[in-house]
Each structure stands twice: as C-alpha cells, then as structure tokens.
Amino acid sequence: MLVTNKSEASSPLSEDSFHAMVSEWELATGLTSDLTEMSAHPAFRRIVDSGRAAIPFLLRELKADPSFLVLALGEITGENPVPRSAKGKVKEMAKAWLAWGERNGYCDEAQ
Amino acid sequence: LSIRSKEIYSKLVLNAKPRLESCFSKLKTGSFEITGNPTRAYNCVAWAAEDTSQWWWPVPPGAAYWPDGVAEEPTLVAFVQAFGTLGYVPCESPALEPRSEKVAIYLKNGAPSHAARQLPNGRWTSKLGQRERIEHDFDALEGNGLHEYGQITQIMSMRRKTSLSRFAAWLKRLVKLWRSSFFC
DSSP: OOOOSSOSOOOOOOHHHHHHHHHHHHHHHTTOOOHHHHHHSHHHHHHHHTGGGGHHHHHHHHHHSOOTTHHHHHHHHOOOOOOGGGTTOHHHHHHHHHHHHHHTTOTTTTO | OOHHHHHHHHHHHTTHHHHHHHHOHHHHHSOOEEEEOOOSSOOHHHHHTTOOSSOBOOOSTTSSBOOTTSOOSSSHHHHHHHHHTTTOEEESOOSOOTTEEEEEEEEETTEEEEEEEEOTTSOEEEEOTTSOEEEEOTTTTOBOSSSSOBEEEEEEEEEOOOHHHHHHHHHHHHHHHHHHHHHO
C-alpha cells in the first residue's frame, strides 16, 4: 500500500509541464550545493504539490538522468527507500527509488 | 541522458565560460579555468574534502553524506567540525604555505554556501554545485549576486598530505563504506 503525506487530490500534470518545471529547477539551482535551497525552489515545490501524479514522471526522469529530484519523491510519498550507505550518491539514490517504484506498481508507468 | 537533459546539458557545456562569468562577477576580471565537466556525483564540500564519490551537505538530514558525529545543521560551526574530522583546524591566512593544505568556507546570508580548496600552486579549486569544476583566484566566487556564494568567512588548514597518508585516508574511507554497507 502506498503511503503519502501529500493530498491525494493531485493537480493535472502533463509531461510537457513536468519537463518545463524540471528544466526551470535545474537551470536555477545548478550552481548551489544546498539541498534545502534546491528543494525550496518554486519549480521544485510545484512538482511536489502535483502529488502522486508526479511520481511516474519523476521515476522516468530519474531513470534517464539521476538527480536530486529524488527528494521530491520523499516529500510526496513520505517514504525513504534509500539505504544509509547510498546517502549523497545520486545514482544509487535514484536506483533505490526506481526499485521502490517497481515494488509499488509504478514500473509500467515509468517505462 | 534523456533528450531534454541532453538539451540542457548542451546549453550548459557550450559557452560555459561566459555563462559562469555572468553568474560570478569577479570571474570576469580574474583568470579562471574549467577543470572538470558538470556532474551530480559530488559537490563543493566533497571536492574540498577530496571526495568525488558523494555529495556532502548536512540538511535535510539523511539526504546527503555528512560526517558521523557532526551536527546536521547549516551552520559555520557544523562545517568547521566537518572539515575538522579530516584534520583541518581554523587559521587566519589564506596565503600559500608549502606544508599546509587549506580550505575556505563561504557564508551567504549567515549560512554556509560553498567550500573551496587551495592547490599546491596557490590558486583555488571549486566544484560549482552540480556544474563545472574550476581553478580560480582566492576570492573569485565572492559576491551577493543571485548565484554568487557570499563571503569567505573561515579559512582552515592542515598539514599537507603525503602519498602514504592519502592512501591511508582512502583505505579508511573504504573500510567505513564497507562497514556502513554491511550493517545496513
């Protein structure tokens, strides 16, 4: 069962709008090391506010290009499948979330 | 990379120098060289600590690597403690000293924003967030612009490592990694 700490009422989200938000976020936060600043950026907040509707898009994105968007998945789901040894290793963090996606039935949507 | 990521990557890699000059005003007047391509594998603090295997940052707790026993908070004290775990101690001067390695901690709006490391030639090396690695003048990344890192607030130094001590440090990290994987 999927647990979420976000509202179940997700706003409609298209692939184009998701990619626009990710691009805006990447371009604006590329020079910072501060993960709090990254996750406070308005585009990142809009992704999180999209709720569970963003999960397939996030998993697809992480599969193609691992990034700190993994933090959005943590906020949306309230879960943390990343083992302690993978902290700070973006590729391993993304891999842990992709495995989580498969366990929770998102594997088809994330193809 | 996805097509969209490739497009962003191309935008970033092409004309990287003028792009960085537009973000850091002092880079326009000094000299700097791009010494590494963009990567999310490690960040400025990791690079200052000579660790290219992971991202170092104290918050949000659990999101990135942070040395055991150091407060998970975005404060100068925590950053000084983090570099202290490697053997660095606070010092006054950023001047090159043959037997010392130095790092500089930047603060912006009262919180740590960046760390750079001095090279044996006296210049400084920085990893810029998820972007390039550069070699630059001491204060080249200072400033209060949108992307600039604020002011250098703390210099730390330690005795320059020999090849043997570098190997010992690498071995220590390997053992630590193995132990954390084993007990997870």
